Amino acid sequence: MVRRGPVSAIRHFLHNEAAGGILLMGAAALAMFVANSPVSETYFRALQAKVGPLSVAHWINDGLMALFFLLVGLEIKREFVDGHLATWTDRLLPSIAAVGGMALPAAVYLGIAGSTAGLARGWAIPAATDIAFAIGVMALLGKRVPTSLKLFLTTVAIVDDMGAVAIIALAYTTEISGLALLATAVLMGAMYVLNRLGVRVLWPYLALAFLLWLAVLLSGVHATIAGVLAATMIPIQRSPGTPDDESSALHRLEHGLHPWVAFAIIPIFGFANAGVSFAGISLEHILAPLPLGVAAGLFFGKQLGIFGAVWACDRYRIAAKPSGATWLQIYGTALLCGIGFTMSLFIGGLAFADPLLVDEVKIGVLGGSILSALAGFAVLRLATVRQPKSKPTDASGL
Numbered sequence: 088m089v090r091r092g093p094v095s096a097i098r099h100f101l102h103n104e105a106a107g108g109i110l111l112m113g114a115a116a117l118a119m120f121v122a123n124s125p126v127s128e129t130y131f132r133a134l135q136a137k138v139g140p141l142s143v144a145h146w147i148n149d150g151l152m153a154l155f156f157l158l159v160g161l162e163i164k165r166e167f168v169d170g171h172l173a174t175w176t177d178r179l180l181p182s183i184a185a186v187g188g189m190a191l192p193a194a195v196y197l198g199i200a201g202s203t204a205g206l207a208r209g210w211a212i213p214a215a216t217d218i219a220f221a222i223g224v225m226a227l228l229g230k231r232v233p234t235s236l237k238l239f240l241t242t243v244a245i246v247d248d249m250g251a252v253a254i255i256a257l258a259y260t261t262e263i264s265g266l267a268l269l270a271t272a273v274l275m276g277a278m279y280v281l282n283r284l285g286v287r288v289l290w291p292y293l294a295l296a297f298l299l300w301l302a303v304l305l306s307g308v309h310a311t312i313a314g315v316l317a318a319t320m321i322p323i324q325r326s327p328g329t330p331d332d333e334s335s336a337l338h339r340l341e342h343g344l345h346p347w348v349a350f351a352i353i354p355i356f357g358f359a360n361a362g363v364s365f366a367g368i369s370l371e372h373i374l375a376p377l378p379l380g381v382a383a384g385l386f387f388g389k390q391l392g393i394f395g396a397v398w399a400c401d402r403y404r405i406a407a408k409p410s411g412a413t414w415l416q417i418y419g420t421a422l423l424c425g426i427g428f429t430m431s432l433f434i435g436g437l438a439f440a441d442p443l444l445v446d447e448v449k450i451g452v453l454g455g456s457i458l459s460a461l462a463g464f465a466v467l468r469l470a471t472v473r474q475p476k477s478k479p480t481d482a483s484g485l
Contacts, residue, residue: 097184107349108223114354115361115428115453122362134359147359148436149310151352153300155429155440156311158348159248160318161341161472169325171242178246180397180406181239185246187396188424189214190281200380209377209438211258212448212453213384218244221423224460231471235409236420244395251430259437260308267306270314274299278320285322287336289368292321309437312384352427360432363449373450381431381451386458389425394418419466425459427452 121130134144141149166172172181192213200206221240225232278295286292296317304310324335372378397417400406408417435448 094391106223106226107353108199108219109226110350110354110356111217111219111428112200114357117278118358118360118362119453122364123366123422127362127364128133130362131364144359147356149304150300150431152356152433153311153314153349154344155352156252156314157296157343157355158314158344159252160315161267161321161344162319162335163245163249163315164321165321165337165341166242166245168323171238172245176406177242179240180282180408181246181398183400183406184239184244184393184396185250185354186393188216188243188247188389188421189250189392191392191395192384196380198380199383203376206377206380208446209252209381209435209448211254212381212431212435212438213388213427213454214247214254215427215434216247216389216424217245217426217429217430217456218248218351219377219428220428220456220460221463224423224426224464225420225467227464228467228471232420232467233385233409233411233416236412239409239412240420240423247424248430252312255309255437256312257436259434263307264305267302268308270302271299271306271313274302275316275320278317282320282322286323287334289336289340292317292336311433356429356433360436361428361449361453363446363453368446370451371455372447375447377444377447378451378454381435381448382455382458385425385427385452385455386422388463389427389459390418390421393424394421397421413470415470416467419463419470420461422463422466425463426456428456431456 112450118130121127135142138146167178172178193210196213197207197210200209204462218241219245222237225237225240274295278292278299281291281295296313298318300313303313303316318337321337321340322335325338397408398414401408407415413422432449433450435452436445439445439448
């Protein structure tokens with residue numbers, strides 16, 4: 088039997104992520120169509136309909152998205168323990184690039200919208216990269232894009248997700264319930280004990296994770312953070328030669344959860360959150376400080392922050408640029424990082440309660456993400472055309 092190397096797990100992840108990203112594009116387009124169709128009133132009313140204690144929109148954003156954040160946490164832990172971020176050398180370039188790719192968009196946003204009363208709270212909206220959308224666009228180019236750039240984009244997005252999770256927990260938490268936080272700590276402690284005792288079956292962790300979600304929901308911290316907290320306690324078995332090792336609880340859970348998140352939860356989130364009615368929307372609204380700041384942060388801030396960080400690391404020998412990639416290809420990848428759809432919409436919903444401001448966030452996110460996608464695709468396509476034919480672009484078949 089042929090043993091698969093670590094890259095097979097990344098290959099599987101990228102292929103699933105690419106397909107999920109393409110499905111997400113379709114869900115977002117459908118939401119825009121429905122929101123501006125004769126059934127738009129039904130669409131918006133259905134999202135606000137109560138199901139038990141929460142609306143449909145809240146069940147999606149606070150409930151289903153907790154599973155998305157659980158998957159994010161599992162991916163982060165796997166990459167740090169058993170993947171492409173396992174050593175400080177591996178972490179250096181994507182970490183610096185991710186920091187640059189979060190700081191510059193926030194600075195651009197604040198420079199445009201920060202002086203307007205009440206809008207500074209949205210500084211983190213353009214700071215996140217949507218890996219599913221970005222990989223989906225990159226997948227349209229097939230083998231024209233070197234594997235090293237696909238891995239670079241993935242690892243930058245994973246570090247980026249870490250920053251987004253920290254921002255959500257620290258910047259968008261208002262009132263805190265001490266009793267609920269105590270319950271959170273107790274449940275985390277119980278999961279830690281199970282881990283230390285060597286329990287490898289998943290159901291006790293999942294049962295405690297559900298209770299953890301309830302505790303975090305009541306604590307005042309956003310409920311989705313429970314997914315990341317739970318992920319840190321899922322046991323992992325190092326398996327560099329067999330990335331889908333059945334003895335690793337984390338690998339099993341990640342492998343089982345990923346299709347549901349990629350092909351159901353994220354498209355549902357996109358359909359529920361991307362719909363914005365353009366009735367009464369004028370050019371003045373589109374060029375208002377909030378949407379303009381978000382769009383400019385995603386398009387200009389991301390590319391400058393990430394490409395500048397990679398250039399500086401290579402120029403000053405801090406870390407080498409992705410192997411086998413030209414500077415034009417790296418620039419195209421930096422442009423794709425300006426696609427901030429899922430996490431940007433999510434943070435926008437936390438930053439603002441006013442429906443008008445939320446709609447402006449959606450306009451800015453959609454504008455900046457679409458512009459970044461089109462520009463990134465065009466640059467990567469141009470980079471492939473200009474690349475000498477005698478040089479192979481990728482020997483891995485990814």
